[in-house]
Amino acid sequence: MKYEKEIIKAYEDPNFMHSKEGRTIRILSEYYHPQASLKKNRIYNTVVFFGSARSISSEDYKIKMNELLEKKASGHDVDENIRMLKKLEFTSKYYDAAVEFAKKISEWSKTLTTDNKVYVCTGGGPGMMEAANRGAYEAEFQNIGFNIELPFEQHPNPYITPELNFEFHYFFMRKFWFVYHAKAIVVMPGGFGTMDELMEMLTLEQTNVISKKVPIVLFGKEFWNNLINFDYLLEIGMISEKDLDLFIIIDDVDEAFEYVVNGISKLIRVEE
Numbered sequence: 001m002k003y004e005k006e007i008i009k010a011y012e013d014p015n016f017m018h019s020k021e022g023r024t025i026r027i028l029s030e031y032y033h034p035q036a037s038l039k040k041n042r043i044y045n046t047v048v049f050f051g052s053a054r055s056i057s058s059e060d061y062k063i064k065m066n067e068l069l070e071k072k073a074s075g076h077d078v079d080e081n082i083r084m085l086k087k088l089e090f091t092s093k094y095y096d097a098a099v100e101f102a103k104k105i106s107e108w109s110k111t112l113t114t115d116n117k118v119y120v121c122t123g124g125g126p127g128m129m130e131a132a133n134r135g136a137y138e139a140e141f142q143n144i145g146f147n148i149e150l151p152f153e154q155h156p157n158p159y160i161t162p163e164l165n166f167e168f169h170y171f172f173m174r175k176f177w178f179v180y181h182a183k184a185i186v187v188m189p190g191g192f193g194t195m196d197e198l199m200e201m202l203t204l205e206q207t208n209v210i211s212k213k214v215p216i217v218l219f220g221k222e223f224w225n226n227l228i229n230f231d232y233l234l235e236i237g238m239i240s241e242k243d244l245d246l247f248i249i250i251d252d253v254d255e256a257f258e259y260v261v262n263g264i265s266k267l268i269r270v271e272e
Contacts, residue, residue, distance in 0.1 A: 030173040034166050038181070041164065042114055045268060046121040046144065046181045047105050047260060049098060050197045051128025051188030055091035057099070094188050094220050095131045097253055101186065101219070102135025104257045110141055116268055118183060119144055124165065128188040130157035146174050175200065183267050184260045185216045189223040205246045215263030216247040217256050224249050
């Protein structure tokens with residue numbers, strides 16, 4: 001009896017595509033797929049927002065805290081939940097600021113010609129990323145989410161423009177797209193992931209690996225001044241004085257907006 005087996009093309013074979021040998025094709029896919037979508041939507045300029053996935057809005061904080069207090073009053077043991085939630089109260093003001101900031105950027109961008117428009121771009125997840133996408137969404141403007149596959153925390157937020165919602169497996173390809181069209185970087189309070197993204201961006205700027213002078217805003221003086229002693233790094237010779245000009249620490253949304261817009265205007269020919 002003649003043996004018959006269905007023959008499929010290599011790129012349609014899931015076993016091959018997810019194998020070690022298929023890795024290069026998967027990497028290329030994470031380059032070409034975003035490229036095609038961004039080009040189709042004529043997106044060449046972004047303001048990238050980094051920040052914690054754990055942050056919540058002040059509104060959600062109040063709702064969740066009230067729910068926990070009601071449970072406690074009913075005799076439930078929720079003290080640990082209350083303690084953990086109280087830790088996030090600090091971040092809620094920054095979540096709200098990220099929404100406002102991204103909304104201002106998007107409203108300004110809507111006044112520009114098509115190829116000069118600037119789009120809010122985030123890591124696509126919850127927290128500060130959600131806040132920035134939400135701000136652009138409230139401005140009724142397209143926005144981008146470069147999500148990453150993780151075992152916890154990360155899932156696409158509902159405010160990303162559907163056709164600009166991307167899912168990555170490789171961190172380095174995701175970072176490439178963060179940087180490639182970036183005309184400004186806004187770093188909200190965050191943890192290890194945020195630190196990684198910030199330090200890589202500062203390193204690229206410091207070493208002139210990227211030729212464009214991208215304005216970098218560290219938003220939240222209380223957070224950043226407590227977290228990193230940049231003056232100490234300068235004092236002991238770990239960085240140069242000019243390295244302190246690579247970024248600015250700001251607390252006010254309007255001041256940050258002005259700084260970013262001025263920086264973007266130096267990078268692209270802004271036409272209204």
